[in-house]
Each structure stands twice: as structure tokens, then as C-alpha cells.
Amino acid sequence: RTSRSAMGNSTPMKSPVPASPFVICEGGGCVFGFMLRLAEGVDLGVDIEHGDPPDQALHVTGIVPGGAIEAWNKQCVGGLGAGKVVMRGDKIVAVNGQSEADKMLEECRQKTMLRLTVVRGDPDCTIPAPWMPATMGRRHPLGQQGQLAASQLKLLAPPGAPMGLG
16 A cells, blocks of 8 residues: 555646637737536626627626636636636627627526637637637628638627626
8 A cells, every 4th residue: 555645745736727719819819718617606706798789798897706707717827728817808709609798698697507708809810710609600701711800809889887797
């Protein structure tokens, strides 16, 4: 038998952030996606605002302590997923394939598994179409090899009334 001390540090290693879409554009903007599982009794934990069409994004205005997003952010810090920390100013543009604000909010309230697509800054590059909701592909023309230009995702209207999801 091997003693615990002979095996080295018994503290479990931090789980790596799973691989998921992440694109950094030349102009500094980026788009990333990730899956998030909401534990029972834990809210998403994000303060958001959204405007009227055509601005369907959920604008992140704050992170609520104790929520799932704060836990996600802690998992990302200092590792390969550091760029995927959700922060104030980010825009959630899709939740589980839904891209309309009301439908994204409904997904966040009713589902425990959330596939989020987040835009930071002003992406000026091409985003692979599979990362975007199917409805966006139908509304916007696709470029070469099934890609969607990030400029087609620009958010036009200013954020509206504040809404909290946590």
C-alpha cells in the first residue's frame, strides 16, 4: 500500500475549461461560446439589459455573486479559458440556439443546460456559422464556406430597461 504522502499533494487539480468556440478578431473584438450547467437552486447570476428589435442581444451589466456565471468565471481565471470570463459590457447573442431576447431569457429561466454565445467588443472577423443560431444563418447571407461575417451581428439599438437573471 502507498501512503497519501507518498503520492504527493492530495488536493484535487482544478478541472480545465472545456474546449469551445473562441475567435479573437484583428480589431480586438471576440466571440466565444460555452456550455453551462445550472446547479439546483443556483441562478444564472447575471444582470442584463436588452433593447427593442433589431437589438436582440442581452447586454451584461453586472455579475451577481453566488451565481453560475461567477462560478464559471472562477473556473476560467488563470487558465486556458481566461478569455472566456463573462464581464460587464459583454453581449449574449444566443442561448441554446435562440437569438431573440425574449426566447433567450426564457431559456435561461427554464433550462438547466445552457449553450451561450457571447460577443465582446466589436468583432470585425468572420465567425464560423455553426457557432451561431440557425435562425441567424437564415436571416443573414452566408459568406464563403458557410461562414457568417461578424459585421452582420452588430448591435444597433442602445440597451433598454434593466433586467436581472439572478
